[in-house]
Amino acid sequence: MRETLEAVAAGDLTPTQAEAQLRGYATTEAGRFDAAREHRRGIPEGILAEGKTPAEVAAMADAAVDSTGRALVTRADDETAEQVRTYMDQEHPEATVDRDARAQTVVVHAADYEPPGVDADVVVVSGGTADAHAAREAAVVAGEAGPRVETVEDVGVANLTRVLDEIETLRSADVLVVAAGREATLPTLVAGLVGAPVIGLPTSTGYGVGGDGVAALLGLLQSCTVLSVVNVDAGFVAGTQAGLIAIGVDGAAAGSADEPAADATDGSPTESER
Known part of the structure; x- marks a missing residue:
């Protein structure tokens, strides 16, 4: 603790960074940012913009970048995204700010941020353009x-x-997220064609009764092929699960590589003993 306090006194750490080190979270006017989540879970905390003012979202994004080197904002409308960009231009001018308007996400990386490297492949599939927001x-x-x-x-x-035209790509994945609306047959179909885990992502696209995602969700819960299912339009949850599975795949491969080679004299009879 003393080292942290001395670093703040010397100007080597900001109060936000010090609080994150000591408590695991940083306090902002909009709430507490869980700076230690990515160390516990492998995935950073997502800042949900819905229900917050653009200024509150920007303040939390600032705390995220200050304490972890990056910020991940979800469900951000254009006004919120612009507020975050303006805030970063002022507080972190060297940071990169990437906006995906369809996904409603904003990702900020500090200039010195080093992204994690995970040796695994995630394939995200969507049934139609209308499903792209969640995918x-x-x-x-x-x-x-x-x-x-x-x-x-x-x-x-x-x-x-x-x-079928994409089957090679689908089968190359270590984990897949498959987003579909209507009756959401696509995830079930894909799960029957690949050997990797499939995460079904029902979307709120469709007509009439059940067209708000209910039919898609119920269809996936009744899937004949084995897959897991997240809630309607829950792209964040599906992406998080896919990321965690990818981390597990990478870790398992690394563990296998570290195992010693099997001993040829492991008790099996040799040719001369047969």
Whole structure:
């Protein structure tokens, strides 16, 4: 603790950074930012913009960058995204600010931020352009965990050829997120074609009764093929789960590489003993 306090006194740490080190979170006018989450979970805390003013979101993003070197904002409208960008231009002028309007995300990386490297592949699939809001949110969030992320868009089951044309990419993945609305057949279909885990992401696109995502969610819960399911439009949750699985895949591969080679004299009979 003394070293941290001395660093603040010397100007080497900001009060936000010191609080994050001592308590694991940084306090802002909009609440407490969980700066230690990525060390506990492998995924940074997402700053949900809904329900907050643009100024509050910008303040939390500032605390995130100050304490962890990056900020991940979700469900950010244009006004909020512009407020975050303006704030960063003032407080962190060297930082990069990436906005995905369809995903409604804003990702900020400090100039000296070093992204994690995860040797695994995440493929995010969407049934149609109308599902891109949730699919892209999942892709952005998964990417912040460190794996390679590839997107396959507009391959809905109304024409199965579109899915089969991407089969090589689908089967190359270590984990897939598949977003679909209507009755959400696509995740079930993909899960029957690949060996990797599939996360079904129902979206609120469709017509009439159940068209707000209810039919898609219920369809995935009744899936004939094995997959996991998140809530309607929950791209953040799907992306987080995909990122965590990718981290596990990378860790398992690294552990296997570190294991000593099997001993040839492990008790099995040799040719002369047979």
